[in-house]
Amino acid sequence: MDTLTPMLRQYQEIKARHDNSILFFRLGDFYEMFGDDARRASSILDVVLTSRDAGKSGRIPMCGIPYHASEAYISKLIKAGLKVAICEQVEDPALAKGIVKREVIRVVTSGTYIDEASFESRYLIAINFTDKLSALAFTDTASGTIQTNEYATLQSLVEAISKIPVYECIYPQAQETQVKEIFKHPLLRAKNITLSPFEDWCFTSDIAKTSLKEHFHTHTLRGFGIEDMPLAISASGALLEYLKQMHKQPIRHLHKIALYADAEHAFISPAACYGLELEGLLAAIDHTLTSLGKRKLKEWLYHPLKSKEEIIKRQRAVTLLRENPHVCQELGKLLQNTPDIEKSISRISCGTGSARDLMALRLTLLKQPDIEKTLRALKSENGLFHLEDVPQIRGLLAKAISPTIPLSHPEGNIIAQGYHEELDGLRDIRENGKNWLKNLQEQEIKRTGIHSLKIGYNQVFGYYIEISKSNLTRVPQDYIRRQTLTNGERYITPELKEFEEKILTAEGKILQIERRLIEEIFKIILDSSEKLSVFSSCLARLHSLYSLGILSVTSGYSLPEINDGFVIDIKDGRHPVVEKSISEPFIANDTLLDTDTNHLIILTGPNMAGKSTYIRQTAILVILAQMGSYIPSTSASIGIVDKIFTRIGAHDEITKGQSTFMVEMSETAGILNNLSERSLVILDEIGRGTSTFDGLSLAWAISEFLAKRKVRALFATHFHELTALSEEFPGVKNCNVSVKEWNDEIIFLHKIVPGGTDDSYGIYVAKLAGIPKEVVKRAEGILTRLELSGNLQEKITNRLPAENQLLLFTRDKNSIAEEIKNEINDLDINALTPIQALNTLHTLKKKIESNEP
Template identity: 45%
Template sequence: MSVSYTPMLEQYREIKAKHPEEILFFRLGDFYEMFFSDAELASRELEITLTSREGGQNTRVPMCGIPYHAADTYIAKLIGKGYKIAICEQMEDPKQVKGLVRREVIKIITPGTVLSESLLPDQNNNFLVVVWEENEEISLAAADISTGECLWTVFSGLYRLNGLCDQLFRLMPAELVLASKLENITELEAFIENRISRCTVTTLNVPEVDSIKALPQQFFSPAELPQTDGACMVVGCLLHYLQQTVKNDLSHINCLVKYNAAEHLVLDAATLRNLEITRNMRDGSKKDTLFSVLDFTQTAMGGRLLKKWLEYPLLKTDEITARQNAVGIFLELPVVRQNIHRLLTGIYDFERILTRIEVGTANARDLVALKTSLDIVPEIKGCLQDIRDPLLAHLRGQIQSHTDAAELIASAIVDTPPFSVREGGMIREGYHAELDELRFISRDSKKWIQELETQEREKTGIKSLKVGYNKVFGYYLEVTHTHAASVPAQYIRKQTLANAERYITPELKEFETKILGAQEKIVSIEYHLFSEVRDYIKEKIKEIQQTARQIAQVDVLTALGEAAARYNYIRPAINTRNEIILKDGRHPVVERLLVREMFVPNDTVLNHTDSEVMVITGPNMAGKSTYMRQVAVLVLLAQIGSFIPAREASICPVDRIFTRVGASDDLATGQSTFMVEMNEVAQILKHATQKSLIILDEIGRGTSTFDGMSIAKAVIEHIKKKIKAKTLFATHYHELTDLAEWNDSIKNYSVAVKERGKEVVFLRRIVPGGADKSYGIHVAQLAGLPKATIERAQEILIELEQQHVCVQERVAQEQTAAANQPTLFGSALADDILSLDIMTMTPLEALNVLYKLQNQARQETGKL
């Protein structure tokens, strides 16, 4: 038996049926209410009381609610947990409607479409990403609707999923929308779960394809539009999804950019993570990252741009040099740098304010913040006036003052307006005559009445005349019957009392109309005037956006100048000789973290002639990994146009930086440490080029010594023969130092160690030559292993070394015999014995192989 609900609940159910995936915030007066399953879910997630409401036919339905003025706090909690929210508002004034008020969903808030300032991270973009796969191509479109940024790209070929995952890791989207079925959806979901766990994944039912493909033409210029069907489709899907959710004007999304890997130094997800460029590996935050060291930006816009520069370094020498020139000027002109920094502290995030103005959610405080920011812009422009630098001159030319917009806001909006735009108090006195009059009437009505009473007494001569008010008859002039003959002819009788008559006049009636409707009119007029100002700004959004983006660039360039000044950075030369030369290079993050000791700088030489591969040996904790990361980070820093921590440097731009550093299980996909390592190495060998920089740390340690050493050696040989990339290769396999004898461009280096008896000191200096010890027991001692365990380990080490010497002698004897009398073993077995390499095996492995070969020889020759 179906239940017949009340008309209001039937309205709720009808609207909810159209939004099954969203939590419906249903406006009832001053509250957003939720019913049925939405109420149960919201009460649990928001930890608010679950009650019930009469539903009709003696039924009660679950209900919970929140005050509408505090909605942002609750929305933030739900968005943070990946939920979507449909905001359903009253579209009519309940006071003027008999019966059920009409309600509609005015917007849908999702993790990728939030606009409220309290819900957005200041220095991070909030990207919505849409993905479309077709004809073995994956097309991606992304937008941050809070800033108006929009980009697209296409990944093709066998490794298109890898390219998609790398881009997603850079974007760190709040929401990923799948507009089509993906071939490798399981792998993508595993990557998101493991690397972008806060990303909400949803699907989009795509309507008529042709209309979706045509949608980008309404937003972007022909020069910006993608040329392929897949790219047009994914951009169209993105815009369609935004229209369905934001349900408002999206004209602030007016610039479409193609991400082209050929224009940037490519950093895959593993490299960004291993080098801790913008997020650390502990909790994914900014702390102790390269971003945190360089971030002297003063605005949220600048912080977001610096992060983008770090994740998308440049490739073109002229672009890098242009940024270096600007940073150099700010380094050389500290007064200018400090003045700009001081001015930037007063700049609000007006890039996002403009978006709120565009979609109609900005309040008067937003306009005042915009005005405050625009007032500072001419001063910043003035600081750049006398600087003769092409990039800074270009930025100065692109920065507009927008004085008309600032002056309008200043004349219309009070300095400290209220938060709400529906309660009045935000329009400045003197801006609008009628509003001023209404305010005067509302504020000074008692004074006006007293003046009217005095005035009428003087006109009529009736000293007892008074002005009164009641809710039934309104305002009136009261005259006793004694003075009835003195009442003027223009007085209109309104009420007769026992001893007096009450009258009205046209003037008093006009006052009554004004005073009774004044407050309501004040609110209405103020909102209308506010909307006019907001609409005026809205027409200028594109040009003010341009200014915001230039201010962000000035912020980043001055921040890099500040970092160079504070940390004693130098300008690296950018060369085209395919070489990397660093003298006394320092790790920019590690040197800032050291408190009780000085950072030990190191030199680096990498080229394609006599130092293409550096094989670095030495003990754990001696600084090999820090050194290799340091080289990669300094190259990256140079390619964003920054100065770097070194005494001297000359760097050629590289097309990609690859890192295989550290050990970690990939629990989300059930992959072991060794499997993760091999996957990362495989990606490097597939994608690296001669112009790449490769950082490999301890390849092959997740398996047996024999297997691991073989893999490590094969990887180096493959890089040297096939790829020819500049490579830093750290290893515990000392035997790999023999590779330097195989090729002149492979060089051995090690970490210097100073021994004093049983005491060992790691000097953290990278010196030519390979290491002959690992000092593993010493490291174990530093880690705090029990003394007895350390002593026993030393005894076992001596035994194993003695065994190794004995086995070496035994193998050497057999190899001599095989060389002198090959027929004794058979030619094939003799070759096998001669090829035995004790340096790549443990003593036990070598003996087992030797005994096996001897037994085969005896069986084949029939000799005992």
């Protein structure tokens, strides 16, 4: 290290404290990276890798990026899974003795990064666990709340994590091994979460409690409902500590801890979120105009309501907007182009607030009165239309922040004219210096009567008044001589000196005063961050309601009736996403489910008929209804659902690496173990990932279980044998999707009709998909033989062992093999000519081919 240049020695010292981050080392107008950092970053960022003289130890790899464009580079590194420590010069280079002092001012990590490009939340979570209990705490950089809860099993912890858009997870270093194990779970593996071990002491519950109480200025945590949850407290405390350490700031916008209460919402299992393609559904129903609104709508979709009153309250608000299209339109205009103020508030709180954030807040807050006025036209008492007002901050920003900040060079132009007298004066000088001098010149000419009096400027003496020789007698007393020329004298006056002082320092002072004022404003904003956060969540809610209002006027949408009963009765329901994506008309279908005589629908039907579409559509319409939305149907009545489970095949793709069947069965186990009487279960082809007999037996047993529990369930299956269940259980109903056979062709009618079916038409679909003719033909042959070989359904209903079935095929094959074996045994190889040998081989091959099933 001694052989390094002093600057690189400073670099090494700082780097040693941040060895798990890429260190951005500020050098003039650049952030430089050295050594391994430079090697890694240059390839990710696509910048040139050079090297720098490192003193006696030779040269060291280096690359750099201009500081003013750093955001884009930071974003790339974060998305590549790295952390970035930003090291700034913390003293004025002009005043520094020796090497300029440098410090890391913040560390950007995956979970603390505020992503401008995406509307999504980026959550950071902390987890902690003991033998008996586990806890998580999480926060989104853009919201002001830490949410936390404890879980009795690791499985529930995993499920909770899998439902949150987590980017980074911190945990006690000592639990590294267990944590790595947990994140191998199929539900988490695909999420690519950055794992950041964190100091164990931060997870000590006493320390955590003290630091939380300090942060929230409270004596107890009782008000947050987590006083008696030491593990949740420790996770929350560690989370806060981590944020403080990364941002090197007190994170003032975090203003509360809330119990992560999933109890208020219908639970959509993680597999269901995926299987029902909620992401695509969101895109199909989204009419929000900003990221703030879109985040809220997504939250509503993933967290449907469970209380009848609350759903109806939302429905009423949406209906009111639907019935007042002018108001709705006006509201849309006002909400449009509102910036993401949640992100602005948190940036200010994390010490990275900028002119843009102040402008965003100003612009948004100023809309408040207009939005309020627009909503008043609805004459509604509905609390959902409430918009929190923050008049002081609004007034302050309206007065203090300039409405037109040039964002390319905001410095010195952020504070509005008329807010600060001294600043106005300085700007005046900066902008009107010439005018002022002209005025002074005129004034002095008048005062002295010297018409040739001139004001000028030079580098050495600054501003001066020049008087020619012939007029020297008329020079006033207060003029101070500075310089003698051949044909005159140059003077200054206190007034001119003061002006000079002012104009030369104006720019510096403008920046200084402005910085001070902005700091003050930031502080006032943070003092009100709680109210501001209420304001922004009201705004987001209005936006979401607006979006549902627009959706409600889509043709063919109706308002479902919501009740506390158990009947789901949908007339002419349609799948909102499939309906949009196909060119031919979508065939509407009814759904009737209850917990009495119609609770398990066994849906059979050919491939491509629309089974999956239909069963998913039912779940999707229930979710939409419970989020307060209108739904694609002519009418519907929904008995509230509290949990939605699905087991849908498509899930396999994202869980590569784990056996398909294993995933299927563990998901199914999750469903069966967590059912409640209000659940809705959607099963798509359970049991297809194993041998037919295993699969069928499992599907049968699972259906029986559901049938006995009288849970509302839809089961799409190719096991026609299951239709026999309806004979045993009166609540089980068979339905199938009708098709029409016509001239060797099959027409899919997509209509759900009562009764089971035997036909699969799988081979027909294969033909449609372009499978070669010879393969299709061969498959048809095989199918015929299989169909002749016995009736599986009979075997199951009569509880006969299925082994006989297997013997049917095997005996056949074996007898041919036996025959051929004997023939070969009888051959005298020495007596055969080559031609004879070939012929014999040919005959044997023929025999095998003609006997193959």
